Amino acid sequence: MPIDRIRLSGRESDDGGDEDTAMPVLAAGTIEKAKREWARMLDLTTRRYQSLRKPLKREAAKPDSVGRIVPILRFENPLDAIEIGAMKLRETAEGLREGSYNWCTAIRDAVTLKMHAQLPLRRKTFCGLTYNYHNTGMVFQERGKWVVRIPASLFKNEKSEAFQQYVENGYYTAFLRDDMRLYEDMAIYVELAREGILSGQKSTAFYVNRGRKQHVTPDTFAGRFRTITRDYIAENRGRKTGLQGVKSFGSHAMRHIVASAVFWKTGNIAEAAAAIHDSEKMTEKHYKHLFVSPQRRAQMLGPVFESTAMVKLWRPFKRTLPLVRSPSVVSEISDEGVSAAGFMDWLARCQEANRTEET
Numbered sequence: 001m002p003i004d005r006i007r008l009s010g011r012e013s014d015d016g017g018d019e020d021t022a023m024p025v026l027a028a029g030t031i032e033k034a035k036r037e038w039a040r041m042l043d044l045t046t047r048r049y050q051s052l053r054k055p056l057k058r059e060a061a062k063p064d065s066v067g068r069i070v071p072i073l074r075f076e077n078p079l080d081a082i083e084i085g086a087m088k089l090r091e092t093a094e095g096l097r098e099g100s101y102n103w104c105t106a107i108r109d110a111v112t113l114k115m116h117a118q119l120p121l122r123r124k125t126f127c128g129l130t131y132n133y134h135n136t137g138m139v140f141q142e143r144g145k146w147v148v149r150i151p152a153s154l155f156k157n158e159k160s161e162a163f164q165q166y167v168e169n170g171y172y173t174a175f176l177r178d179d180m181r182l183y184e185d186m187a188i189y190v191e192l193a194r195e196g197i198l199s200g201q202k203s204t205a206f207y208v209n210r211g212r213k214q215h216v217t218p219d220t221f222a223g224r225f226r227t228i229t230r231d232y233i234a235e236n237r238g239r240k241t242g243l244q245g246v247k248s249f250g251s252h253a254m255r256h257i258v259a260s261a262v263f264w265k266t267g268n269i270a271e272a273a274a275a276i277h278d279s280e281k282m283t284e285k286h287y288k289h290l291f292v293s294p295q296r297r298a299q300m301l302g303p304v305f306e307s308t309a310m311v312k313l314w315r316p317f318k319r320t321l322p323l324v325r326s327p328s329v330v331s332e333i334s335d336e337g338v339s340a341a342g343f344m345d346w347l348a349r350c351q352e353a354n355r356t357e358e359t
Contacts, residue, residue, distance in 0.1 A: 066256055068247040078261040081243055082117045082254075085232040086110055092232075101210070104196035109228050111189045114182045114209065115148075117122050119174050120254040123218035124156045129206035131190060139206045146176040146186055155277070162279030172277065225251040239300055259283060 028193065034041075051161045066073070072081040093106040094269075116126075128150070130137035138150050152158045152167045166172055176182060194208055203213035230248035235241075263272040273283035 012290060020125065029355055065249075067248045069253050069256060071243060071245040072257055073260045077264065078257045081246070082113060082231060082257065083180055085229065086113050086117075087233040089113065089228075090181075099196060101196065104193035107185060107189050107193035108196050108197060109209070109224075111185050112183070113232075114127045114180045114185065115176065116251055116254040117258065118176055118179065118182075119148060120251070121150075122156055122255075123221055123251055125150065126251065127205075127207060127216050127218050127221050131194075131206040132204055137206065138206065146183060147173065148176065153328045157278065158278060162273075162281070163277065166274070166277050183204070196217070222250050252347070290317070307335045 021205040029277055037236075072078050075081060089110040091105060093110065096103040096106060121129075128138055129150070133140045139146070140147050141147070150172045152170055152172055153165070155163060155172065157163045158167075162251040176186075185202075195210040197208050197210055198213070199211045201211055203215075204336060205213075207216055209216050209220065226248045226286050229250075233243060234246045234248045235244050242333050259276050260271045263269065267270070273280045276283065
């Protein structure tokens with residue numbers, strides 16, 4: 001809007017006070033200069049923006065990438081990180097009014113996290129799970145146990161030969177364990193929380209969203225799972241909470257965590273593959289490089305060094321081995337180094353000198 005006149009400083013306001021000192025908003029010279037330098041300023045701004053984005057791009061990683069959960073994979077048991085998140089979720093639910101929408105979603109999220117710790121399904125498969133009160137859905141109870149029975153057609157790798165070994169009569173079946181008090185949360189979810197979320201709608205979906213009878217889309221579920229890990233597992237530098245170095249991650253990253261946890265415990269690629277219902281070849285290809293952490297490597301080398309012949313000769317600092325003149329060893333030295341016989345002879349004399357000094 002054009003400026004009718006320039007405001008002057010020091011004028012009295014209507015209420016008797018002084019108006020703030022005011023200068024012209026845009027003078028003609030300023031406008032002309034802006035027109036001349038507009039393209040250059042845009043270029044400068046763009047370059048500045050790109051320079052600020054570069055470090056963010058380097059730090060950014062896909063929600064399901066291994067880079068977001070490396071600290072978890074270095075745990076002696078990576079599933080400990082998931083249990084920490086589940087315990088925080090339980091504390092959150094206990095602080096909410098029972099039956100409220102937030103309470104219902106907290107129960108649902110706890111069930112989701114705990115189920116993925118045992119059965120890390122891909123998003124599309126998990127969102128396709130069904131439940132009904134007649135116990136005929138994909139998630140049901142059998143002799144006091146919670147069971148998940150899924151048609152093989154819902155799996156991405158349904159036609160692979162490796163996956164078929166887990167299929168019986170066209171179904172993949174998994175018995176859930178009552179770990180992290182999963183059974184208690186499952187009962188509360190299907191009896192109370194699930195109905196509270198549906199708000200009167202009827203649905204056959206196991207994982208439900210507010211007032212929707214349809215199955216949740218994989219993209220919607222992906223966002224919700226990342227929110228769970230952001231709030232209860234990932235590091236929050238501002239609040240100084242969460243696991244240091246861990247970023248929010250998607251549900252697919254649970255496959256990395258479960259495969260690592262099983263391999264740490266068993267040392268067996270086949271069992272790690274079975275835990276994520278995949279082939280040994282694919283599991284080894286995607287995860288084996290993660291299975292040798294710096295800590296594990298040190299553990300593997302430990303027994304090697306402990307068994308060396310020299311280990312008992314080492315003394316605390318400032319104490320040195322006695323000088324043992326060994327012309328025989330010197331005479332054994334060739335271009336290839338010291339012979340085995342010469343070295344063992346020298347070692348025996350060192351040990352004898354140590355025993356003499358100690359007595």
